[in-house]
Amino acid sequence: MRLIALALLALSLSGCQINPYTFQPDWTSPDWFGAGKEDAMNGVPVKDNQALADNFNDPKVDRSEYLRGYADGQKKVCEEGFIHAWGLAGKSFPASCDTVENAAKLHDAWQQGMDESMKASRLN
Template sequence: MKRFAGALLIILLSGCQIDPYTFSPTWTGTDWYDAGIEDAIAGYAVKDNDMLADTFNDPEVDRAQYLKGYAEGQRKTCQQDLAYARGLAGKTFPASCDTVENVSEIRSAWQKGADEGAGTIRLN
């Protein structure tokens, strides 16, 4: 009976083994639109194709989609109130906003926030 219980235990435990390849994700390629949005929101300047291929380990760069996403990220990020808050928090001016039309207004809002943020640090 002990042999039977031991054999049954071994069979049950081996049945609980998980195959590590069952749940592996499949590679679908890079979403260049999202990559552009993320770069612009993070404040990065536009990357060239070689840098993108190296960063995402994908030589098939879709430049048009990347630039569309980058423009969308700029639209979301390069706003005066966000630049002011970024300056207030002591963060640098985002390089992604250097190429927008109203860069001077955005930069002055950021500078105002940076000056106010530096003033509150000195008071503490």
């Protein structure tokens, strides 16, 4: 009986031990470039500083870095082949491509993809 009590005591005390290799989290500021790029690639319009501050819980928004990332994301998303594929998938036209210089041409490519998608779905 004494042996069981000692074993339980040892087990309960070892469960309260602090691991010396755990680290305190390192809070860094948001990756504003990445946030802008992600917004553009998801088809989201440019967010204002208040929305960004609320989303990332950080009042110090680096607007220029966000816009630089947004422009980089637009380069990847706002191209005819990619937009055509969005139309084929039945996705709506991305708002991030509304402001690019060839928006009308992109909208036509997207519409062509949507039309092909609708035609294919009627055949199935």
